Amino acid sequence: MSWLTWRQFRIQALVAGIVLAALAIIYCYTGPQLRHLYNSSGLTGCGRHSDCQSLAVTFMNNVKADGVYAALFFAGALILIVLPAIMGAFWGAPLVTRELETGTYRLAWNQDVTRTRWMAIKLGIVGLGAAALAGLFSLIFTWWAGPIDYAGGFPNNLGYFTRLSPLMFVARGLAPVGYALLAFAVGVIIGVMIRRTVPAMAITIAVVVAFQFLWPTFVRPHLLTPDRASAPVTLLGLNDMIVSHTGVVTVPINQPGTPQLSGAWVVSNTSLTPSGHAFVLPQTSICAAGSITQCDAWIAGHHLTQVVRYLPASDFWPLQWYETSVLLILAVGVGGAATWRVRRLLT
Amino acid sequence: METIEARSLGRQYGQRWALTDCTLDVPAGTVTGLVGPNGAGKTTLLNLVTGMLKPTTGSIRVLGGTPASGRDQLRKVGYVAQETPVYAGLSVADHLKMGQHMNARWDAGLAAGRIAQLGLDPRQKAGRLSGGQRAQLALTLAVARRPELLILDEPVASLDPLARREFLASLAETVAASDMSVVMSSHLVSDLERVCDYLIVLVASRVQVAGPVDDLLAAHRLLTGAGGAGSDHAEAVPAGCEVITRTRTPGQTTLLVRGDVPGSDPAWAVTRPGLEDIVLAYMGRADNRAGDGAVALEGIR
Numbered sequence: 001m002s003w004l005t006w007r008q009f010r011i012q013a014l015v016a017g018i019v020l021a022a023l024a025i026i027y028c029y030t031g032p033q034l035r036h037l038y039n040s041s042g043l044t045g046c047g048r049h050s051d052c053q054s055l056a057v058t059f060m061n062n063v064k065a066d067g068v069y070a071a072l073f074f075a076g077a078l079i080l081i082v083l084p085a086i087m088g089a090f091w092g093a094p095l096v097t098r099e100l101e102t103g104t105y106r107l108a109w110n111q112d113v114t115r116t117r118w119m120a121i122k123l124g125i126v127g128l129g130a131a132a133l134a135g136l137f138s139l140i141f142t143w144w145a146g147p148i149d150y151a152g153g154f155p156n157n158l159g160y161f162t163r164l165s166p167l168m169f170v171a172r173g174l175a176p177v178g179y180a181l182l183a184f185a186v187g188v189i190i191g192v193m194i195r196r197t198v199p200a201m202a203i204t205i206a207v208v209v210a211f212q213f214l215w216p217t218f219v220r221p222h223l224l225t226p227d228r229a230s231a232p233v234t235l236l237g238l239n240d241m242i243v244s245h246t247g248v249v250t251v252p253i254n255q256p257g258t259p260q261l262s263g264a265w266v267v268s269n270t271s272l273t274p275s276g277h278a279f280v281l282p283q284t285s286i287c288a289a290g291s292i293t294q295c296d297a298w299i300a301g302h303h304l305t306q307v308v309r310y311l312p313a314s315d316f317w318p319l320q321w322y323e324t325s326v327l328l329i330l331a332v333g334v335g336g337a338a339t340w341r342v343r344r345l346l347t
Numbered sequence: 348m349e350t351i352e353a354r355s356l357g358r359q360y361g362q363r364w365a366l367t368d369c370t371l372d373v374p375a376g377t378v379t380g381l382v383g384p385n386g387a388g389k390t391t392l393l394n395l396v397t398g399m400l401k402p403t404t405g406s407i408r409v410l411g412g413t414p415a416s417g418r419d420q421l422r423k424v425g426y427v428a429q430e431t432p433v434y435a436g437l438s439v440a441d442h443l444k445m446g447q448h449m450n451a452r453w454d455a456g457l458a459a460g461r462i463a464q465l466g467l468d469p470r471q472k473a474g475r476l477s478g479g480q481r482a483q484l485a486l487t488l489a490v491a492r493r494p495e496l497l498i499l500d501e502p503v504a505s506l507d508p509l510a511r512r513e514f515l516a517s518l519a520e521t522v523a524a525s526d527m528s529v530v531m532s533s534h535l536v537s538d539l540e541r542v543c544d545y546l547i548v549l550v551a552s553r554v555q556v557a558g559p560v561d562d563l564l565a566a567h568r569l570l571t572g573a574g575g576a577g578s579d580h581a582e583a584v585p586a587g588c589e590v591i592t593r594t595r596t597p598g599q600t601t602l603l604v605r606g607d608v609p610g611s612d613p614a615w616a617v618t619r620p621g622l623e624d625i626v627l628a629y630m631g632r633a634d635n636r637a638g639d640g641a642v643a644l645e646g647i648r
Contacts, residue, residue, distance in 0.1 A: 001448065001449055003444065003448035004445045007437065007441060007444075007445070008434075008436075008437075102432065102434075103428070103430060103432035104432045104433070104434055105432075106399065106426070106428035106429075106432050107428065107432045107433060107434070107485070107488070109415075110397060110399075110421065110425070110426035110428070110489075111421065111445075111446070111449035111450055111492070112418055112421050112422045112449055112450045112451050112492070113418070113421070113449050114415075114417060114418055114421065117418075346399065346400070347399070347400055347401040
């Protein structure tokens with residue numbers, strides 16, 4: 001049975017291997033140069049006494065000066081973000097459905113192999129391929145992006161793409177293996193339920209994308225208990241505050257006078273009044289008509305407290321292990337359910 | 348031991364019964380033909396035998412076990428499914444390797460020998476084989492597993508007459524050289540009568556008659572009497588036998604009957620029917636029973 005599965009899967013495995021080899025060459029070629037840039041930035045020896053923040057800014061400016069690093073940084077993350085949907089749609093959904101559509105299941109299920117074993121071997125071999133592809137590229141990319149991650153992440157408009165941030169977390173370490181396997185299993189079960197390859201592929205992509213959006217929004221923040229940091233909101237911190245259209249004031253972190261949480265994932269960041277309520281900027285004449293300085297001073301006069309709930313940078317690996325374990329358990333469960341369905345299929 | 352023991356076996360799809368109240372005992376060592384029109388429930392019955400389907404009512408035991416209940420049961424039964432599915436992207440040699448890897452009792456010599464004898468190119472992709480070659484490949488895969496029971500579901504239905512004859516000759520040769528039991532379905536009696544020694548007639552989801560071919564031939568007679576509709580013969584029933592069908596033309600009445608016919612009745616000319624006559628008689632009877640206009644139809648005939 002493993003021979004047949006491998007025989008059916010080997011073209012896909014070969015294509016995946018070639019793509020992986022090409023990516024490995026690109027990232028292994030540019031990686032050492034990025035590492036050299038990092039080593040010469042002074043960040044490696046940056047301790048308590050030197051100004052790590054400004055060294056990191058300088059390093060990231062140097063990184064950004066060469067557009068190739070930025071392109072590779074985001075391309076690598078993008079590949080790992082879309083890989084689960086590809087695994088689910090192209091490896092998962094057709095796994096059983098193709099056999100149903102071409103009628104070959106009637107040949108396969110009448111050999112000396114029970115349907116349970118047939119499914120276990122198919123899921124095992126192709127799943128192993130998906131895990132290996134995601135895992136190996138994640139290994140390469142996690143190594144490649146190391147210098148940028150250690151420097152606190154790629155800067156964006158609102159802060160940094162730290163490796164704990166929702167977009168980057170799924171593109172580092174072990175998580176891609178969990179996502180690839182879960183998406184693969186989801187593709188298989190959707191294929192088994194829909195029984196038609198093309199619609200099953202489309203639905204698999206939709207389900208995987210929805211999962212990738214919902215998980216970091218509703219589940220990941222609850223996997224580990226976030227730490228809490230608070231600081232009085234001072235004029236210093238108000239320099240870069242963000243006011244939403246409903247008047248909610250958000251004071252950024254990692255600024256002078258605000259909590260220093262380099263590399264952390266900020267789960268929530270609120271400005272509270274002394275009575276503990278979220279501060280909403282009223283339509284006051286000072287802020288509407290007066291200068292920004294006057295408005296800032298008026299806000300500072302309310303003695304607000306900034307409360308940040310966050311996972312510190314050191315939570316990266318614990319969260320990776322935890323999330324990947326949960327995803328793997330889900331993947332095994334979904335794979336088991338698909339096997340159960342196949343045992344009863346068309347009977 | 349019986350090859351197939353079915354007791355009140357029934358299978359329902361939604362509201363429709365594909366097989367109803369099927370009780371069968373197919374003896375071991377027979378080559379059984381399962382004949383009936385398209386849609387009669389032949390594939391449903393064979394899928395119940397292989398365990399591809401589970402019964403809605405009743406029970407079935409195949410070679411003493413529950414169909415597809417485990418590896419040992421799968422090992423005993425070979426199945427050439429309808430339209431003889433094979434992996435289009437795999438070569439003939441790949442299929443033999445597949446058989447080798449998936450089956451404990453695989454007979455590699457037999458498989459290779461058959462492929463050579465058929466003149467198939469082992470490197471040929473199965474998707475490029477002709478219908479006849481594909482059926483032969485599917486048969487080779489099933490036979491080389493050395494099953495105790497080989498099931499074939501309309502293996503020649505889509506083949507041209509020449510390929511059909513070659514396939515049936517090759518099947519007969521293979522069966523003769525082994526001690527396996529065979530159950531093969533077709534909607535044509537002519538496909539079956541050359542190889543089968545046991546026959547099941549399935550019409551409108553019910554078994555109409557089942558038994559050894561020799562017994563069926565011995566038990567039925569064709570009675571021809573002068574005079575068509577309106578004559579004495581039109582409604583007469585000779586004593587001691589069951590009328591299966593009655594055919595009236597203006598000049599004569601023909602009966603196909605089961606049972607002992609009084610040899611001396613001068614009113615009837617008695618002949619022995621062929622297997623096809625018997626099968627068609629049971630099919631016709633089932634059709635008449637099924638339709639509301641049975642009597643009217645009988646009149647027209």
